Amino acid sequence: MRLLLVNPNMTEAMTDRMAEIARTVAPPETEILPLTAKRGFPYIASRAEAQIGGALAYDLIAEHAEGTDAAIIAAFGDPGLAGARELFDFPIVGMAEAALMSAAMLGERISIVTFSPVMRRWYGDSVRDAGLMPRFTGVRTPPAHVRDLANLQQNLRPELIRLCAQAVEEDNADVVILGGAPLAGLAPEIANEVEALVVDPITAATVQAQALVSLGSQAGFARRRSKPLAKAASGLPDALTRQFGRDMDP
Amino acid sequence: MRLLLVNPNMTEAMTDRMAEIARTVAPPETEILPLTAKRGFPYIASRAEAQIGGALAYDLIAEHAEGTDAAIIAAFGDPGLAGARELFDFPIVGMAEAALMSAAMLGERISIVTFSPVMRRWYGDSVRDAGLMPRFTGVRTPPAHVRDLANLQQNLRPELIRLCAQAVEEDNADVVILGGAPLAGLAPEIANEVEALVVDPITAATVQAQALVSLGSQAGFARRRSKPLAKAASGLPDALTRQFGRDMDP
Amino acid sequence: MRLLLVNPNMTEAMTDRMAEIARTVAPPETEILPLTAKRGFPYIASRAEAQIGGALAYDLIAEHAEGTDAAIIAAFGDPGLAGARELFDFPIVGMAEAALMSAAMLGERISIVTFSPVMRRWYGDSVRDAGLMPRFTGVRTPPAHVRDLANLQQNLRPELIRLCAQAVEEDNADVVILGGAPLAGLAPEIANEVEALVVDPITAATVQAQALVSLGSQAGFARRRSKPLAKAASGLPDALTRQFGRDMDP
Amino acid sequence: MRLLLVNPNMTEAMTDRMAEIARTVAPPETEILPLTAKRGFPYIASRAEAQIGGALAYDLIAEHAEGTDAAIIAAFGDPGLAGARELFDFPIVGMAEAALMSAAMLGERISIVTFSPVMRRWYGDSVRDAGLMPRFTGVRTPPAHVRDLANLQQNLRPELIRLCAQAVEEDNADVVILGGAPLAGLAPEIANEVEALVVDPITAATVQAQALVSLGSQAGFARRRSKPLAKAASGLPDALTRQFGRDMDP
Amino acid sequence: MRLLLVNPNMTEAMTDRMAEIARTVAPPETEILPLTAKRGFPYIASRAEAQIGGALAYDLIAEHAEGTDAAIIAAFGDPGLAGARELFDFPIVGMAEAALMSAAMLGERISIVTFSPVMRRWYGDSVRDAGLMPRFTGVRTPPAHVRDLANLQQNLRPELIRLCAQAVEEDNADVVILGGAPLAGLAPEIANEVEALVVDPITAATVQAQALVSLGSQAGFARRRSKPLAKAASGLPDALTRQFGRDMDP
Amino acid sequence: MRLLLVNPNMTEAMTDRMAEIARTVAPPETEILPLTAKRGFPYIASRAEAQIGGALAYDLIAEHAEGTDAAIIAAFGDPGLAGARELFDFPIVGMAEAALMSAAMLGERISIVTFSPVMRRWYGDSVRDAGLMPRFTGVRTPPAHVRDLANLQQNLRPELIRLCAQAVEEDNADVVILGGAPLAGLAPEIANEVEALVVDPITAATVQAQALVSLGSQAGFARRRSKPLAKAASGLPDALTRQFGRDMDP
Structure with a gap:
């Protein structure tokens, strides 16, 4: 199982600390892939910052979506959670x-x-x-x-x-x-x-990611009726653009 | 880890079926102990029956509490959940x-x-x-x-x-x-x-029992301030009487 | 009119005190029948105790249901109220x-x-x-x-x-x-x-029991669609078993 | 006990019908005093009408407050209930x-x-x-x-x-x-x-008026802290003006 | 545009002060018509007083409804707001x-x-x-x-x-x-x-009255399905009686 | 008064149509400045898109904040509204x-x-x-x-x-x-x-923008205690970076 640990903040030391904790509680066969925002804020602390940080988290998740079983949005406050859950076809865990x-x-x-x-x-x-x-x-x-x-x-x-x-x-x-x-x-x-x-x-998010992967088959996510319609995005990173347009004709 | 799967209904075939499912999703080192109510109803379907079935579940949990890491109350509707959570010093999972x-x-x-x-x-x-x-x-x-x-x-x-x-x-x-x-x-x-x-x-209850045991140290349960005061119960099964009186002088 | 005053606690002095108050406010033609739990706790003070005490109240009500016009569950907190209201065909008053x-x-x-x-x-x-x-x-x-x-x-x-x-x-x-x-x-x-x-x-419960008997004909209770289905209970007191199975073939 | 049955509508036949029902359920020693609005509407059916009808009910209650034990505002919808309850020192029952x-x-x-x-x-x-x-x-x-x-x-x-x-x-x-x-x-x-x-x-209102009189001593109403401050009203009926100014110096 | 500023209190100095503020924020072409209750209370401070004050506000609005574009009920607490909004065919603004x-x-x-x-x-x-x-x-x-x-x-x-x-x-x-x-x-x-x-x-009420007049055509108010049925009122001021009976045959 | 009309969608025809409507209802001295997202989606229709569109709206508002009295986020659904309201020191109107x-x-x-x-x-x-x-x-x-x-x-x-x-x-x-x-x-x-x-x-948003500018002095926005702390943003457009860092030492 591959689990993204997506920090929408730019502080890598935080990401490292959280990944370390996650690894102590995850079973050995779980690969934890820590990702840190390359733009934005050292530490999100307001709704304006969360609006931007949540959007940046989508970039990171989209870039690493292939082969991923679940993703944790690793900022308490859960920036972008509702939208990520609509957009991606695997469990998205808010811390x-x-x-x-x-x-x-x-x-x-x-x-x-x-x-x-x-x-x-x-x-x-x-x-x-x-x-x-x-x-x-x-x-x-x-x-x-x-x-x-x-x-x-x-x-x-x-x-x-x-x-x-x-x-x-x-x-x-x-x-x-x-x-x-x-x-x-x-x-x-x-x-x-x-x-x-x-x-x-972060411990709770890690054990819940395990639990949710056990529960919800990835096929089920793809069948959901409540997914957004495919969209032609402009000016967004390639992986995210592909994610939004994933059911569109080539 | 030892996990009680407590069916407050009397239908053993249901308990067996649920235990079978729980074992497919639990890791091999988890011992699933299925328990079926010896009194009460074949299948709880009302609040009056749940009042009684919940009380019967306490008997079963108390009898097997020693060495247990978590218990599932294995009836959708969760008879007795709030009280069991106060009374026992390990996670109680409602289905x-x-x-x-x-x-x-x-x-x-x-x-x-x-x-x-x-x-x-x-x-x-x-x-x-x-x-x-x-x-x-x-x-x-x-x-x-x-x-x-x-x-x-x-x-x-x-x-x-x-x-x-x-x-x-x-x-x-x-x-x-x-x-x-x-x-x-x-x-x-x-x-x-x-x-x-x-x-x-039952799958959800099993994976959540795993998750909660990872999260909450059993020591923490004993320290909780919101536990009921010790009480001298009369006419209840021995194990349950001991559970209610657990902090009382001998 | 016959009114059960059911104390789900074991403390008879409390029952007596409450019955005394109820009699001062009830009209002389009302028979107040005080009943005290024979098992359980001296005084219910938690949800776990209320789960058990509520079930014990059903025993007492079922045993004296014949000829009764209303019952008060005489413990503030109303253990078992929702279930009792489903089960019995007369007004159940929570204190x-x-x-x-x-x-x-x-x-x-x-x-x-x-x-x-x-x-x-x-x-x-x-x-x-x-x-x-x-x-x-x-x-x-x-x-x-x-x-x-x-x-x-x-x-x-x-x-x-x-x-x-x-x-x-x-x-x-x-x-x-x-x-x-x-x-x-x-x-x-x-x-x-x-x-x-x-x-x-207890004064409020007594005057409300009077009021409810004036309002709801006992026939209406029997016609209710929301009553539990008849059930074959096992290991419960006889009167309660009969109550749960009241519409079953002999 | 004296009970006002205040119809904020002008239709006396309704008042009579309701008083007749109330008398069948009240004990013989209860005096039911039916009162019908002299102004307003034949039958209140909107919030604008209820605003006016509620105010008219205050006139009727104030005029007969002396010696009264409780009043029913006898229009389903309870025009003026919250205000009447603040203003008068006896139970006000909304139908x-x-x-x-x-x-x-x-x-x-x-x-x-x-x-x-x-x-x-x-x-x-x-x-x-x-x-x-x-x-x-x-x-x-x-x-x-x-x-x-x-x-x-x-x-x-x-x-x-x-x-x-x-x-x-x-x-x-x-x-x-x-x-x-x-x-x-x-x-x-x-x-x-x-x-x-x-x-x-109307049966419910009558039995509840009985119940509330048994419960709340009239002295308690006078002691309430949440009563409106005494006010000098102008252009209102005398009895109501006195009610609003009841604690004012002469 | 003509805007009624209806003070359900009897204190004219308050009305004058509020009208003065309203005029500083309204555009010059808005006519502000201040109206003060001729009966009732110097200052409404309870629900009983608001019940009466709200009804008095209807008298004032009805009397000046002709040619009016909007009315402010100029007492914080909004006495009579819901009913006035049903009754009159222009925006009613609660302060x-x-x-x-x-x-x-x-x-x-x-x-x-x-x-x-x-x-x-x-x-x-x-x-x-x-x-x-x-x-x-x-x-x-x-x-x-x-x-x-x-x-x-x-x-x-x-x-x-x-x-x-x-x-x-x-x-x-x-x-x-x-x-x-x-x-x-x-x-x-x-x-x-x-x-x-x-x-x-009062500033907020004035700017909102302007905003609402820009938004909702008066024709729309007359077409509303949720208006009260026409009613034959008795003993109310003439203008208000006409307002309640406005769709009745002459 | 200068009012930004910020369309977080990329469809300029929609922006033009909305600006046209806004101009018919705004007074002549109000300058309406229509802005259209240069990136993102032709038309936002999900929470994932709104997460991104809301962040893009901040870019546009920040770029034109100087001299602006209010901004409308001109997409029903109000992407980014709560954050924009924290961040900018003038009224932000959600459509x-x-x-x-x-x-x-x-x-x-x-x-x-x-x-x-x-x-x-x-x-x-x-x-x-x-x-x-x-x-x-x-x-x-x-x-x-x-x-x-x-x-x-x-x-x-x-x-x-x-x-x-x-x-x-x-x-x-x-x-x-x-x-x-x-x-x-x-x-x-x-x-x-x-x-x-x-x-x-869009008519409602325009009249409310007018109303809010009349009500809340821009000085008041700057004094708010609930504004985000100044932050050093990275990789965001210059104007937005300045906005987040606006109280920081140079």
Whole structure:
């Protein structure tokens, strides 16, 4: 099985960190192919950036679609998820959606804890888009944005544990998702200090990609009635243009 | 990994069929332990029966909890799911919920097709309880109840394919779940004839049980703040009484 | 008129107290028949316990169904309510639901005040199941659980009055329900100290049982299309087995 | 106990008919005082008419408030209900709301059947305002408006029974409310021919008025924090002006 | 174009102030006709008052309907809006609804800040009636009611700026509406001190009245199927009686 | 006032037609600047295409932002609306959202009628994103997609009138929006044949752009707290890169 791990952000260190985590949880026969955006933003943190980052993710997926079994859009917030799911004939996994759906099977009430108030709105959108608002208790964040994303896990650790405790005590969360690529891999390290289950999104996305490939035959994707009509695109990368025009006459 | 497959119905042939399917999708190192209710009903089809069947499922899970990594409540409708999740310190997978969450990662709009109008209301409840109503397009069933559950898959096949087509054309479903234990294993057989992805619930429950065990450390379950207080139960089976009183002084 | 007052908890003192209150508000010609669970839990406080307690309530109702006009499930949280309503051919009154519906006719915004944070989630479920979330402002409780239920009314009285005041001032409640059998009968005693209407659930359940018997002829219940199909149950108490199989050939 | 039966419509024959029904269900010691609007419309059938009719109901209630224990606003659609409940210090019963709340305790899914498509929207509003949309399956009506309200019960009887059957079969209703004052008293006459419980709104309003008086002490109403501030009204009937200014200095 | 500015309150100074603001934003060829209720209340602040005030607004609109292109109901809370829209054949603009719809096109999350806790509930109703709850973050008010409405803008200015800051910081509002006629015209004066867009409702209502007249031809209103049936009203002002009976034979 | 009319589709004839309509409704002093996407798709009809088209719209807006007072994203479905509204410091008008908000002030229940079933889902998303689902009655379309967009208005005219009639009769719509750029300008031509108000989206967008410029001072946009943090973008057009980095040190 080949799994694309598509980072719509430009920060390769994040992609590497996420691929490393994904490989620890995927079975050995799964090939994880990490891809990083070549244009756009170091780190998407708003809807305007997600609009552009989502479109860039399509370029990367289209370029590597051949022989691929599933793709993870590896930015919490799931830029471009709905469109990618229409366009490509294999499972597309959103990191936020996979974390939410997994959390919803582990416990009843779900919170997101993340590193910056800047992310609150976009992450909240991803819960609404997942359709899981009835299970959601909100996003908790530190009061101020921190620019040094590289050292977040050490610097914010006590603050994030405190936010998890608030999610449990005040919001009655059963499961806490540590949202945002800069927190990838932190969940198992702080789990002992939280009175709830703690979910790591890239781990969730990886196990869900495995699960979905087991469930949905690729032939089924091609038969879907709800796929976009074939379109003649202009000025887009070749692979993406071919993807949009895939049922058109040559 | 040891996985309980708990059928709250008394029909062993159904349990056997579901265990057979689960074993085809689980990795070889997973031990599937099928359990069938010794009391109750041949096939749960109402909320009153689910109230009782859910309580009986707790007996079975408690009796085999030692050394278990996860349990599937193997009746679409998920009798007793919320309570089991509070009570036991490992993942509890609902067959309906697992199918819904999986479907929601494969496509946007989700339908349930099942074999009898009698099931409509209970299955609808399970979508509401899962919290996924915004992604749900409804339950479609044949107009009348059929008593011969054993031969449903042959007898109703054309009717069920027609109902899937209606779910796609009229309700714009991207994914159709074939709900109900009597339809276990039918999804891959009719998938070619449906213009949407088709999900088999016991397969979904099995792959999700795998995924959840990878995600949530059993230690985390024990630390949860939202567990019921220890209680001295009376007149319940021994194993279940111990489970309710598990933190009490001897 | 004969009215069952079914306590799914094992604490007879609670049943007696509730029956005493019910008799003060019922007309003299109403026979109140108090029934207490012989198995299960001293006091239900979680969904797992409610799953079992609800099933035990069915045993009690089935045993005394003959000649009965209505039954109250006398545990706030309404264990087994939806199923009981399907199964029996007379009105089934949930103590929480009756309090909520009554409150909703007295004022616009409704709060629940109860004695322990442990009850919060289960009581919240009962509002969702009643379908009255748009009128609901939340559950307020003391911060910690108190094990001595017998003396709650004296010990917690000032705290409960303070919680009612918060419900009024911060949540804009028009009506406050004092939820939980241990608080039965407290409402009229503290009403003078609350700037809102205060509802006692067992009183509400009793007056609603009267109202429903006046409204719905028992013949109508038997004609309902939405009743479960007759079922051959195994290993259940005789009366309940007969109830499930009531339309089957002998 | 004194109960006002306030018809915001001008048709006295309707008032008389409703008072007659109310008296059959109220205990003998309850005095039913029927009141009919002296201005306005023969029969309210739109929101513009309800705006005016609701205000006229306040005149009637204020004039007879002294010594009154409860008032029914006896027009399905409940004109002026929210405001009356704020203004007066005794229970105000809406005929639609009382029917809905009663129905919601008799069964799970509730339909309204009425005599004209003209009423559909206003009646739907009353369900939304009651906060019971999650229990509601819709309004069913004949396709065209009939002007002869006096003979509706005979002329439309077969059509209304057919609409009830559709509510049961297609909408899965457990309880059907026959909405609209012109249908007052019809429910028990057609109940035999409907596979669901059938609720008569004026009967429901009368039994709920009884229930609410038993529950909420009049002193509690006066203590409510959510009452409007005292106001100096101009150009309104004397009794209503006094009601609005009731806490003002003389 | 002729635009009625209908104040359902009796305070002419408010009407004058609102008309003055409306004239600054309307094009010179728009005739603004200010109308003030001759009966009722100095200032509507509850649902009971709004029931009556809304009915009085119909009198004023009906009296001046001839030759009118649109009417503003110039009380935040929109008394009588739904009925007026059914009844009259030109655009009816609610001050609250127009502010909300305008705000929803300027930013994503909308708050209302107003001068008194007394208004909270009625203003909240107007958001629900507008159908915009998903965009709404709540009403913020000073803790206590202030009776001196005439000097509110000076006296409460710092408090209102502080409430706007809370709406931005705690509720993540993008747009703040300064609700309530006594605050008319304050928005531009404090906008510099708020980190969000600030909307003045009478300005919003005026520009929306212009917009709606450009959009909907008056002929279209007359063709609407959803208009109330013609009715013979009694005891209402002549112009309103004619309006209700407008399609009846002479 | 300068108003950008940004067509994220590549079909210039559509842009020209929409600009022509906009100019008939805008005051003479408004400069309408039509812009057409130079890359992408002839006509956006899916979420994948909207993801890309929305990002392309940002290029066009950024390039012409200097001196601009407002921009219309002139594709029904509003690609990129939420992000554009965060990013730019002037009103961004979505053609679908403006039509919906305008319709919601003209009548209570709103339908969309469009030319192809392909558009149904994306247009439905725009209602959800606008937050107006409680006012929405659904999208009606012909059963099959028609490829000849240029002659739609003549070819589909009778079909579209029939769909409007269904929206009125079956869905009780008060206002019908003719959605989709290929139908621009058709509303006034068929209005006479529809028993509801009919709204033309580009007209609605133009009048709302006027209204919003009157309401929200451009200074207010710059002060918003909810703007994205300044970002160093790579590989994007220069004007857009400057827009994202606008508050960064040189």
